[in-house]
Amino acid sequence: MIVYDFDSLIGINRSEGTSSMGRSTNLSLINQNIYTHIKDKFQNTHIQSGSISQNDTIIETEEKWSVMVIRDPFLLRQFCDDVRFTRSRSQIEEEEAEMRRANQRIKCVQCDDFYIEQENKMGVCAHHDGFVYDNHSSNVEHWTQRAAIEQLLKEEADAVRQPHNALLTSEQKEQLERQKQRFKFICCNRTVQAAGLTNGCKRGQHCQPNVTLDQWERACDQNNEYQQKLCDLLRRRIQ
Numbered sequence: 001m002i003v004y005d006f007d008s009l010i011g012i013n014r015s016e017g018t019s020s021m022g023r024s025t026n027l028s029l030i031n032q033n034i035y036t037h038i039k040d041k042f043q044n045t046h047i048q049s050g051s052i053s054q055n056d057t058i059i060e061t062e063e064k065w066s067v068m069v070i071r072d073p074f075l076l077r078q079f080c081d082d083v084r085f086t087r088s089r090s091q092i093e094e095e096e097a098e099m100r101r102a103n104q105r106i107k108c109v110q111c112d113d114f115y116i117e118q119e120n121k122m123g124v125c126a127h128h129d130g131f132v133y134d135n136h137s138s139n140v141e142h143w144t145q146r147a148a149i150e151q152l153l154k155e156e157a158d159a160v161r162q163p164h165n166a167l168l169t170s171e172q173k174e175q176l177e178r179q180k181q182r183f184k185f186i187c188c189n190r191t192v193q194a195a196g197l198t199n200g201c202k203r204g205q206h207c208q209p210n211v212t213l214d215q216w217e218r219a220c221d222q223n224n225e226y227q228q229k230l231c232d233l234l235r236r237r238i239q
C-alpha cells in the first residue's frame, strides 16, 4: 500500500484574472508531472481475487492499494473526475447544491446590483455608506438614502402635473433646479440624484445575502462618524 499526500506533492496555483465577464479565479496544478504519475499508479492498483486452481488450492490474492489524502476541494474534484472515482449520493448532492449556490444571483442592497458569490471581491461594490442631509434646510435635516430619492421623484412627478410650470420665469426655474440639488450624502457631500445610488464613494465587497435593505440603511443612519460630521456641520452654521 502506498499513501500519497496530494496537497503537498501536487499543490494548487491560484491566479486572479479580469475578463469581460468580471473578475475570476483560475486554478491550476503546480506539479502536473507528479499528478500524472500518481494518477497512473492509482489506476493500476487493483485487488485480484483468489482463483481456484485445478487441485482445489486457492492461489494467493494480490492486493495493490493506493490511498490518497486530499484536502483541497478543487484538487479532490479534479482527481475524482480524472480517475472516474465513484462519488457517494451525499457527495453528489452537496456538489450540486454548491454549484447552485455558486451560480445564484444575489441582490446587493448597498449598490442595488446583482452579483454571484464567486465574484464578490474587494472593490467590486461602489456605494455610499452614509445617510443623506438636506443642505438647504436650516437644521441640515437628516434623511435616509431611500426617502431622499423618493422625495426627489415625487417632486419631479408633481412638477409635471403643475399647469402653471410652463409660465415660470427663468429665475423660478433656476430656483427649482437648485432645489433638486439640496440632498447630499454625508459620506462624501455628493449630490443625491433621483436616478439612484450612482457614483458610490466607497469601494468594497457586496453585502452578504442575508442583509436586508432596512438593516443596511440603519447602519448608514447610525454611523457614529457621520453623525458627528452632521453635528459639526450644524454647529458651524449656527455660530
Ligand SMILES: [Zn+2]
Pocket (backbone or CB within 6 Å): 127, 128, 129, 130, 185, 186, 187, 188, 189, 190, 200, 201, 202
Ligand atoms: Zn458617499
Ligand SMILES: [Zn+2]
Pocket (backbone or CB within 6 Å): 108, 109, 110, 111, 112, 113, 124, 125, 126, 127, 205, 206, 207
Ligand atoms: Zn454591491
